[in-house]
Amino acid sequence: xxxxxxxxxxxxxxxxxxxxxxxxxxxxxxxxxxxxxxxxxxxxxxxxxxxxxxxxxxxxxxxxxxxxxxxxxxxxxxxxxxxxxxxxxxxxxxxxxxxxxxxxxxxxxxxxxxxxxxxxxxxxxxxxxxxxxxxxxxxxxxxxxxxxxxxxxxxxxxxxxxxxxxxxxxxxxxxxxxxxxxxxxxxxxxxxxxxxxxxxxxxxxxxxxxxxxxxxxxxxxxxxxxxxxxxxxxxxxxxxxxxxxxxxxxxxxxxxxxxxxxxxxxxxxxxxxxxxxxxxxxxxxxxxxxxxxxxxxxxxxxxxxxxxxxxxxxxxxxxxx
Amino acid sequence: xxxxxxxxxxxxxxxxxxxxxxxxxxxxxxxxxxxxxxxxxxxxxxxxxxxxxxxxxxxxxxxxxxxxxxxxxxxxxxxxxxxxxxxxxxxxxxxxxxxxxxxxxxxxxxxxxxxxxxxxxxxxxxxxxxxxxxxxxxxxxxxxxxxxxxxxxxxxxxxxxxxxxxxxxxxxxxxxxxxxxxxxxxxxxxxxxxxxxxxxxxxxxxxxxxxxxxxxxxxxxxxxxxxxxxxxxxxxxxxxxxxxxxxxxxxxxxxxxxxxxxxxxxxxxxxxxxxxxxxxxxxxxxxxxxxxxxxxxxxxxxxxxxxxxxxxxxxxxxxxxxxxxxxxxxxxxxxxxxxxxxxxxxxxxxxxxxxxxxxxxxxxxxxxxxxxxxxxxxxxxxxxxxxxxxxxxxxxxxxxxxxxxxxxxxxxxxxxxxxxxxxxxxxxxxxxxxxxxxxxxxxxxxxxxxxxxxxxxxxxxxxxxxxxxxxxxxxxxxxxxxxxxxxxxxxxxxxxxxxxxxxxxxxxxxxxxxxxxxxxxxxxxxxxx
Numbered sequence: 001x002x003x004x005x006x007x008x009x010x011x012x013x014x015x016x017x018x019x020x021x022x023x024x025x026x027x028x029x030x031x032x033x034x035x036x037x038x039x040x041x042x043x044x045x046x047x048x049x050x051x052x053x054x055x056x057x058x059x060x061x062x063x064x065x066x067x068x069x070x071x072x073x074x075x076x077x078x079x080x081x082x083x084x085x086x087x088x089x090x091x092x093x094x095x096x097x098x099x100x101x102x103x104x105x106x107x108x109x110x111x112x113x114x115x116x117x118x119x120x121x122x123x124x125x126x127x128x129x130x131x132x133x134x135x136x137x138x139x140x141x142x143x144x145x146x147x148x149x150x151x152x153x154x155x156x157x158x159x160x161x162x163x164x165x166x167x168x169x170x171x172x173x174x175x176x177x178x179x180x181x182x183x184x185x186x187x188x189x190x191x192x193x194x195x196x197x198x199x200x201x202x203x204x205x206x207x208x209x210x211x212x213x214x215x216x217x218x219x220x221x222x223x224x225x226x227x228x229x230x231x232x233x234x235x236x237x238x239x240x241x242x243x244x245x246x247x248x249x250x251x252x253x254x255x256x257x258x259x260x261x262x263x264x265x266x267x268x269x270x271x272x273x274x275x276x277x278x279x280x281x282x283x284x285x286x287x288x289x290x291x292x293x294x295x296x297x298x299x300x301x302x303x304x305x306x307x308x309x310x311x312x313x314x315x316x317x318x319x320x321x
Numbered sequence: 322x323x324x325x326x327x328x329x330x331x332x333x334x335x336x337x338x339x340x341x342x343x344x345x346x347x348x349x350x351x352x353x354x355x356x357x358x359x360x361x362x363x364x365x366x367x368x369x370x371x372x373x374x375x376x377x378x379x380x381x382x383x384x385x386x387x388x389x390x391x392x393x394x395x396x397x398x399x400x401x402x403x404x405x406x407x408x409x410x411x412x413x414x415x416x417x418x419x420x421x422x423x424x425x426x427x428x429x430x431x432x433x434x435x436x437x438x439x440x441x442x443x444x445x446x447x448x449x450x451x452x453x454x455x456x457x458x459x460x461x462x463x464x465x466x467x468x469x470x471x472x473x474x475x476x477x478x479x480x481x482x483x484x485x486x487x488x489x490x491x492x493x494x495x496x497x498x499x500x501x502x503x504x505x506x507x508x509x510x511x512x513x514x515x516x517x518x519x520x521x522x523x524x525x526x527x528x529x530x531x532x533x534x535x536x537x538x539x540x541x542x543x544x545x546x547x548x549x550x551x552x553x554x555x556x557x558x559x560x561x562x563x564x565x566x567x568x569x570x571x572x573x574x575x576x577x578x579x580x581x582x583x584x585x586x587x588x589x590x591x592x593x594x595x596x597x598x599x600x601x602x603x604x605x606x607x608x609x610x611x612x613x614x615x616x617x618x619x620x621x622x623x624x625x626x627x628x629x630x631x632x633x634x635x636x637x638x639x640x641x642x643x644x645x646x647x648x649x650x651x652x653x654x655x656x657x658x659x660x661x662x663x664x665x666x667x668x669x670x671x672x673x674x675x676x677x678x679x680x681x682x683x684x685x686x687x688x689x690x691x692x693x694x695x696x697x698x699x700x701x702x703x704x705x706x707x708x709x710x711x712x713x714x715x716x717x718x719x720x721x722x723x724x725x726x727x728x729x730x731x732x733x734x735x736x737x738x739x740x741x742x743x744x745x746x747x748x749x750x751x752x753x754x755x756x757x758x759x760x761x762x763x764x765x766x767x768x769x770x771x772x773x774x775x776x777x778x779x780x781x782x783x784x785x786x787x788x789x790x791x792x793x794x795x796x797x798x799x800x801x802x803x804x805x806x807x808x809x810x811x812x813x814x815x816x817x818x819x820x821x822x823x824x825x826x827x828x829x830x831x832x833x834x835x836x837x838x839x840x841x842x843x844x845x846x847x848x849x850x
Binding site for chain 1: 475476482483484486497499500502577579629632634637665
């Protein structure tokens with residue numbers, strides 16, 4: 001596998017966090033700023049007043065920006081997302097990951113488009129929170145129903161929050177309805193505070209952590225790394241990813257496709273979002289390799305491994321890369 | 322309406338209205354001078370537009386206008402330019418008139434319905450070297466030539482991968498527009514340009530015959546940056562009008578549970594008051610999105626193409642803020658463009674009336690694009706008022722009929738006839754720069770309901786001339802809570818007049834907007850145009 005410094009372009013990944021008022025966005029962001037996830041995260045929020053982190057963690061506060069001792073920063077959007085992103089980008093060292101909180105009535109898809117295209121940034125994914133207690137009512141609300149539905153449709157990953165408040169049976173019912181209506185996005189249950197950073201932000205799939213062995217022992221999720229030589233058939237591979245939406249939470253890595261065997265393609269999948277980006281000519285150091293996080297009881301890691309292998313094309317260029 | 326042939330003024334205030342004969346008791350006691358300069362003119366109460374945006378206009382007025390419909394501005398008339406070739410001819414003319422070859426050319430008013438397909442290549446044909454930005458009428462799209470794309474110093478690779486930027490055509494739209502505006506920001510908001518824009522706004526307001534306006538959402542972006550400039554340009558002896566400043570009820574996110582902070586902020590603003598710039602007890606809230614941008618929230622059956630409108634503020638936050646200001650006795654103005662926006666405002670008002678009834682509260686529906694007749698009745702029941710941008714009907718009536726919402730609802734936009742039949746006090750506003758800041762033009766649309774193509778749309782919704790004249794004077798004053806001071810010519814009010822060359826009541830309704838304006842009198846001081 002390639003060392004980090006050989007990657008041609010280092011864009012900071014951006015996650016959009018959306019969901020209607022009360023879905024738990026602020027709780028998530030407060031936890032994100034305080035938790036030990038070993039990433040330097042820059043968070044852009046609409047309303048600074050809601051940020052409530054332990055005073056001991058605050059290193060500096062200048063009105064627009066809050067710097068924490070763990071390296072995270074929080075910046076107020078104040079109606080100027082472009083300006084806030086510029087502020088964040090100008091800070092050294094660069095953040096490992098940027099999180100943008102979408103306002104309760106925003107269309108996160110639009111913000112995602114914006115983040116997608118900003119210089120130096122890349123879109124990691126859109127995470128939508130749905131409050132288990134209220135989401136059904138909101139979807140039917142005559143004022144905000146269409147807004148909430150649009151937000152849910154924009155999700156690459158859905159987080160069902162406050163599941164601890166409604167009982168397991170009710171949570172499962174709500175989850176089923178959401179899965180039915182938004183089948184492409186994997187759905188993760190969260191209690192009041194249990195956010196899975198590794199899943200939400202791909203914490204251990206970051207450029208700097210990607211090469212370390214992924215150690216995910218969990219009763220819900222499993223991970224696997226696929227390492228084989230040769231080229232993959234693009235159409236077969238894409239079809240595999242698409243048919244696994246909802247069960248593959250994340251996939252990342254580099255492969256060679258048979259239609260462009262002399263170049264690497266960066267594969268990134270976050271739930272509903274699949275992106276294939278040309279990543280430059282093959283070099284002696286880099287090899288095919290993909291890392292997956294899957295929902296354990298839906299997709300077995302061995303069968304996924306085999307399925308990827310079956311996308312290999314036969315009889316094309318040598319398999320030494 | 323009663324008529325008078327003389328008005329006595331002292332220290333900027335009206336002492337008596339009537340005839341020279343009826344005011345003899347005053348004249349016998351006090352020294353006086355008779356000024357006959359207006360003996361051949363018609364003196365109206367000073368015109369009032371309760372809803373425009375001087376700071377936004379200051380950003381846009383320095384642009385070169387090329388518009389499908391005529392825009393009369395004090396220093397220029399933007400003649401109607403329709404058709405693709407005519408558009409490019411006018412743009413080329415402007416380009417060639419500019420001295421400095423590196424100065425960007427920003428033009429506003431383009432609309433493809435009237436001007437056809439203008440793209441990067443077309444604009445390169447106008448100039449390869451000068452940055453040219455074509456800002457669409459609705460503000461939601463900018464088209465740039467190659468020089469402009471280079472001038473913004475944006476990375477072409479980044480632009481290439483943006484889904485809402487088309488480098489091939491030079492179009493920046495939706496979120497792509499923000500990228501362009503970011504690149505233009507330092508130029509558009511440069512202090513000297515803003516100041517120059519405010520000077521133009523000052524002339525525009527005078528030119529329309531206004532003596533009072535409402536700045537219906539303060540600040541535009543940053544009060545600390547805008548206020549010193551407003552003071553410098555507006556608060557001076559040669560400004561023949563006053564501005565009621567209506568603050569936004571919410572700045573920067575703001576959220577549930579902390580409405581009291583917003584109330585405290587708004588309360589503190591009155592400390593800034595000067596003679597001409599006055600915060601009073603009005604406050605501004607927003608429900609749904611822009612009307613020109615087709616982002617109003619509609620009840621079923623919605624838009625023909627099935628797209629959805631937007632909420633500018635989450636409904637729960639609107640309600641929380643409305644409650645806070647309602648309970649503090651404020652006059653609440655709510656931006657509502659579509660009938661679902663109106664519905665939300667009325668739902669909230671109904672709750673507030675149930676919780677804590679108020680009379681004379683002046684809760685006002687602002688803009689009033691699409692509504693239903695039943696909503697008008699509720700507006701009356703709840704004691705609310707209407708301030709309408711009637712120009713929507715003139716400019717967008719045909720376009721929205723054919724492309725957006727169909728004939729029934731498009732023809733009944735701003736249904737002011739129904740509003741008048743329920744006896745609801747109503748003002749006309751321009752929301753300048755959404756419509757020309759010319760009260761006689763707004764009144765002309767209201768009494769004729771003539772669309773851009775010349776069709777009369779929903780004649781039952783026309784106002785009478787008298788209703789329209791009240792809507793730009795005394796009823797507009799009522800909307801701003803200033804009817805005790807301005808809006809009519811009677812003893813005790815400010816001596817604010819709009820002086821016309823002809824009597825609107827003697828003029829054919831179709832010619833109302835063509836009545837020449839001599840100028841105004843502001844607090845007793847004549848201010849000719």
